Amino acid sequence: MHIRAQRLNKEKKKKIEGVTHNPLQWGPFAPKIFGVFPMIAVNFNTISDYHWDEHDNPNCLCILIALGNFDGGELCFPQLKIIIPLRPNQIVAFSSRLLLHGNLPVKRGIRHSIVYFVHSSFFHNLRDFTKVYSDFENGIERNAKGKIILKPVARQNLKDARNFYQPIKLTKAKLKQIRIPPVSTDCRRKYINLRKTRKGLKAEEEDLISDTE
Numbered sequence: 479m480h481i482r483a484q485r486l487n488k489e490k491k492k493k494i495e496g497v498t499h500n501p502l503q504w505g506p507f508a509p510k511i512f513g514v515f516p517m518i519a520v521n522f523n524t525i526s527d528y529h530w531d532e533h534d535n536p537n538c539l540c541i542l543i544a545l546g547n548f549d550g551g552e553l554c555f556p557q558l559k560i561i562i563p564l565r566p567n568q569i570v571a572f573s574s575r576l577l578l579h580g581n582l583p584v585k586r587g588i589r590h591s592i593v594y595f596v597h598s599s600f601f602h603n604l605r606d607f608t609k610v611y612s613d614f615e616n617g618i619e620r621n622a623k624g625k626i627i628l629k630p631v632a633r634q635n636l637k638d639a640r641n642f643y644q645p646i647k648l649t650k651a652k653l654k655q656i657r658i659p660p661v662s663t664d665c666r667r668k669y670i671n672l673r674k675t676r677k678g679l680k681a682e683e684e685d686l687i688s689d690t691e
């Protein structure tokens with residue numbers, strides 16, 4: 479992986495130098511050019527348990543932005559014994575593959591997060607890119623190893639939208655998709671009243687709203 483990254487680095491360096499005519503100095507801590515985020519995920523009110531993102535590239539940073547109006551949901555790194563009280567609109571960068579991480583439960587409101595990451599397959603793509611355009615012309619699709627997996631692919635005629643509009647019938651939401659669990663089973667914080675949390679009320683304080691509401 480390291481050798482591959484170095485080779486990539488050299489190629490990119492050559493390209494950039496060719497364009498700017500300004501030789502770049504690479505420090506020892508920059509094994510490859512950084513700045514590509516081919517993947518993005520949006521967590522909609524999801525509080526993650528401790529995990530490593532095993533498909534993220536170990537040699538890349540993951541960028542995480544917390545959004546919403548909430549209390550709690552702190553980002554924790556148990557191996558480092560660090561808790562980051564990430565506030566709405568704040569951003570943090572870390573190696574999501576190498577560092578165990580997760581959130582403490584939200585105490586009030588709704589918390590979303592946007593995660594930009596680099597999927598490890600990005601650097602393991604053995605595809606012969608010289609064939610990309612001819613494959614496209616011939617309607618051929620290949621997997622990452624260059625093996626043809628689909629041919630030819632039915633493509634949409636962009637000049638003719640007559641048969642394109644297919645109304646989608648929404649199915650009824652399943653009960654488990656809309657039901658708010660009455661109690662939190664997450665024990666990383668003391669008892670959290672989810673009903674109050676989602677109403678924007680402080681979950682750990684007593685108030686007049688009954689739990690059975």
Ligand SMILES: O=C(O)CCC(=O)C(=O)O
Pocket residue numbers: 519521524526531542553574579580581590591593
């Ligand atoms: O929302 C967060 O703070 C963590 C999100 C995360 O770790 C993930 O989506 O993999």
Ligand SMILES: [Fe+2]
Pocket residue numbers: 526529530531574579
């Ligand atoms: Fe993660």
